[in-house]
Amino acid sequence: SFTRRxxxxxxxxxxxxxxxxxxLEDLLIESDVGFEATMxxxxxxxxxxxxxxxxxxxDAERVIVQTMVDMYGxxxxxxxxxxxxxxxxxxxxxxxxxxxxxxTTIAKMAHQYIEKGQKVVMAAGDTFRAGAIEQxxxxxxxxxAEVVSTQQGGDPAAVVYDGIETxxxxxxDILLIDTAGRLQNKKNLMNELEKMKRVISREIPDAxxxxxxxxxxxxxxxxxxxxKIFKETTDVTGIVLTKMDGxxxxxxxxxxxxxxxxxxxxxxxxETMNDLxxxxxxxxxxxxxxxxxxxxx
Amino acid sequence: xxFEGLTGRLQDAFSGLRKKGKVTEADVKDVMxxxxxxxxxxxxxxxxxxxxVKTVREKSLGEEVLGSLNGGQQVVKIVNDELTELMGGxxxxxxxxxxxxxxxxxxxxxxxxxxxxxxxxxxxxYLRKYEKKKPMMVAADIYRPAAIDQxxxxxxxxxxxxxxxxxxxxxxxxxxxxxxxxxxxxxDVVIIDTAGRLHIDETLMxxxxxxxxxxxxxxxxxxxxxxxxQDAVNVADxxxxxxxxTSVILTKLDGDTRGGAxxxxxxxxxxxxxxxxxxxxxxxxxxxxxxxxxxxILGMGDILTLIERA
Ligand SMILES: Nc1nc2c(ncn2[C@@H]2O[C@H](COP(=O)(O)OP(=O)(O)OP(=O)(O)O)[C@@H](O)[C@H]2O)c(=O)[nH]1
Ligand SMILES: Nc1nc2c(ncn2[C@@H]2O[C@H](COP(=O)(O)OP(=O)(O)OP(=O)(O)O)[C@@H](O)[C@H]2O)c(=O)[nH]1
Ligand SMILES: [Mg+2]
Ligand SMILES: [Mg+2]
Numbered sequence: 001s002f003t004r005r006x007x008x009x010x011x012x013x014x015x016x017x018x019x020x021x022x023x024l025e026d027l028l029i030e031s032d033v034g035f036e037a038t039m040x041x042x043x044x045x046x047x048x049x050x051x052x053x054x055x056x057x058x059d060a061e062r063v064i065v066q067t068m069v070d071m072y073g074x075x076x077x078x079x080x081x082x083x084x085x086x087x088x089x090x091x092x093x094x095x096x097x098x099x100x101x102x103x104t105t106i107a108k109m110a111h112q113y114i115e116k117g118q119k120v121v122m123a124a125g126d127t128f129r130a131g132a133i134e135q136x137x138x139x140x141x142x143x144x145a146e147v148v149s150t151q152q153g154g155d156p157a158a159v160v161y162d163g164i165e166t167x168x169x170x171x172x173d174i175l176l177i178d179t180a181g182r183l184q185n186k187k188n189l190m191n192e193l194e195k196m197k198r199v200i201s202r203e204i205p206d207a208x209x210x211x212x213x214x215x216x217x218x219x220x221x222x223x224x225x226x227x228k229i230f231k232e233t234t235d236v237t238g239i240v241l242t243k244m245d246g247x248x249x250x251x252x253x254x255x256x257x258x259x260x261x262x263x264x265x266x267x268x269x270x271e272t273m274n275d276l277x278x279x280x281x282x283x284x285x286x287x288x289x290x291x292x293x294x295x296x297x
Numbered sequence: 298x299x300f301e302g303l304t305g306r307l308q309d310a311f312s313g314l315r316k317k318g319k320v321t322e323a324d325v326k327d328v329m330x331x332x333x334x335x336x337x338x339x340x341x342x343x344x345x346x347x348x349x350v351k352t353v354r355e356k357s358l359g360e361e362v363l364g365s366l367n368g369g370q371q372v373v374k375i376v377n378d379e380l381t382e383l384m385g386g387x388x389x390x391x392x393x394x395x396x397x398x399x400x401x402x403x404x405x406x407x408x409x410x411x412x413x414x415x416x417x418x419x420x421x422x423y424l425r426k427y428e429k430k431k432p433m434m435v436a437a438d439i440y441r442p443a444a445i446d447q448x449x450x451x452x453x454x455x456x457x458x459x460x461x462x463x464x465x466x467x468x469x470x471x472x473x474x475x476x477x478x479x480x481x482x483x484x485d486v487v488i489i490d491t492a493g494r495l496h497i498d499e500t501l502m503x504x505x506x507x508x509x510x511x512x513x514x515x516x517x518x519x520x521x522x523x524x525x526x527q528d529a530v531n532v533a534d535x536x537x538x539x540x541x542x543t544s545v546i547l548t549k550l551d552g553d554t555r556g557g558a559x560x561x562x563x564x565x566x567x568x569x570x571x572x573x574x575x576x577x578x579x580x581x582x583x584x585x586x587x588x589x590x591x592x593x594i595l596g597m598g599d600i601l602t603l604i605e606r607a
């Protein structure tokens with residue numbers, strides 16, 4: 001029909017229209033992608049439009065998603081790969097700042113392994129925060145995992161050691177280690193974490209098999225600092241992006257992928273034990289600008 | 298210092314203006330580009346940034362700034378004043394019940410993990426110490442595993458009573474009975490801890506409205522993590538719309554975040570930020586100082602000293 005063709009024409013016209021690019025920039029900024037990454041994506045699209053590679057909304061969609069995926073580092077073969085020790089105990093260490101969802105994520109992951117018929121031990125390495133040990137015990141009862149703990153104020157490294165002992169003695173498949181939330185600029189707390197990691201590696205040379213940094217999707221540009229410093233201290237192997245069931249987009253992980261090469265391995269989509277999911281880069285990239293496509297199309 | 302780069306660039310931009318007698322439109326435009334970038338990097342919401350930049354640009358070019366100061370100083374001063382103004386200007390005091398009308402009732406609300414429970418404890422401690430109050434806390438989070446244990450542990454550490462009815466009774470009922478208990482026990486401040494929830498969770502937001510209706514709080518605090526990004530405006534707007542919050546408490550400012558969310562929240566809700574959380578310990582609560590926050594967001598303190606010295 002004529003109207004449809006007119007609309008298509010208008011849609012195409014928008015690509016020469018600076019307004020479209022500005023809307024795209026706003027949307028990316030609003031998703032916490034960060035200024036630099038935003039400009040990179042928008043400028044790539046500007047260039048592709050100029051050299052006539054982009055004429056339709058579909059072309060734009062393809063270029064934007066591809067730019068994000070490239071930038072995030074999808075070409076790295078280690079992305080998404082979850083390192084499990086096939087013929088022995090797998091040890092996973094959870095780190096991150098306060099209140100991001102470490103303990104809940106541990107419960108979710110324990111649930112997944114138990115569903116698969118594996119034996120899970122959880123170590124309550126947060127001996128600092130009020131109620132942290134009880135919280136892990138409640139989860140342990142709910143999902144059916146053994147919890148190793150000491151009293152509040154105890155030595156976290158000792159709990160880690162006990163966790164490894166218990167997991168080994170009981171023939172567990174996987175040990176999930178909780179740690180107290182700590183802000184990355186607290187030197188002494190970061191040292192404590194390093195010490196916990198050393199205890200693990202001393203007991204089991206290949207362990208921890210994964211060190212997961214838990215990031216709250218609601219966090220803005222500070223998440224980049226978090227990733228940088230936790231990586232320096234504990235050699236983070238992957239990210240869990242929690243609270244993606246809210247309205248925050250978690251766009252900062254693109255910059256983290258680009259600058260630090262740390263991949264997102266899981267996303268948290270709620271507060272129950274069933275709310276942990278694998279991360280799908282393309283879906284994520286598409287989700288970031290879906291609104292724009294819908295609003296302009 | 299994690300922000301040296303950012304502050305350095307801003308400072309360079311301002312210094313560039315310094316020697317000029319009169320600022321031209323192009324000069325202001327250049328410098329405002331840097332300001333915009335710095336604000337975005339500090340997590341100030343992009344719409345708030347846009348308005349801010351527009352206001353500062355207009356004022357910088359207006360007649361009222363032509364004076365004895367040089368160009369750089371003028372613009373720095375306008376940026377600084379405008380930021381402080383947006384942050385609320387004056388420090389605002391916490392609200393108490395009228396004498397004889399007590400007890401004072403406070404409600405802690407916010408997203409998951411923002412710091413509500415910890416801040417409830419800090420606030421109780423603060424009010425006892427600085428306002429000579431006899432606080433009590435009420436455990437109305439029946440959802441999060443061990444939320445009640447957490448509040449009870451905090452209460453025990455502080456030696457401040459915690460009212461709880463377990464996790465099988467509705468938060469509305471717990472809040473009401475908690476208030477009765479406080480009256481009976483002669484406690485003059487009641488702090489109700491609620492479960493973290495998403496602003497888009499209709500059922501749980503309804504529940505907060507019901508708690509509010511049941512106990513008529515003197516203050517409804519929205520507790521916000523200072524590291525929050527662009528989403529801060531959505532969260533603050535929704536909580537405010539549903540509950541008509543009275544003020545904001547900004548937590549985790551002991552980190553290295555710029556805390557631009559503070560500016561966003563303030564400008565969408567127009568509600569004052571009254572306290573800041575600066576650590577995990579139960580004495581790490583401070584009154585909020587708008588000018589200090591303005592300084593922190595752009596590193597303006599450093600810039601002002603450097604410009605003055607130059
Ligand atoms: N909506 C939502 N809430 C979550 C998610 N993951 C965790 N939470 C909630 O976030 C809050 C904090 O979670 P925790 O698991 O205690 O976080 P933590 O990192 O262990 O916190 P600390 O030990 O205090 O540093 C709780 O209320 C959780 O229920 C998620 O994916 N979505
Ligand atoms: N560094 C620092 N940590 C804080 C501050 N305030 C709270 N925390 C920490 O943040 C984490 C979450 O605090 P909670 O008080 O449990 O948060 P909440 O809002 O009650 O969480 P939910 O009940 O799960 O929604 C804990 O690890 C606290 O110790 C602060 O000002 N600075
Ligand atoms: Mg925890
Ligand atoms: Mg709580």
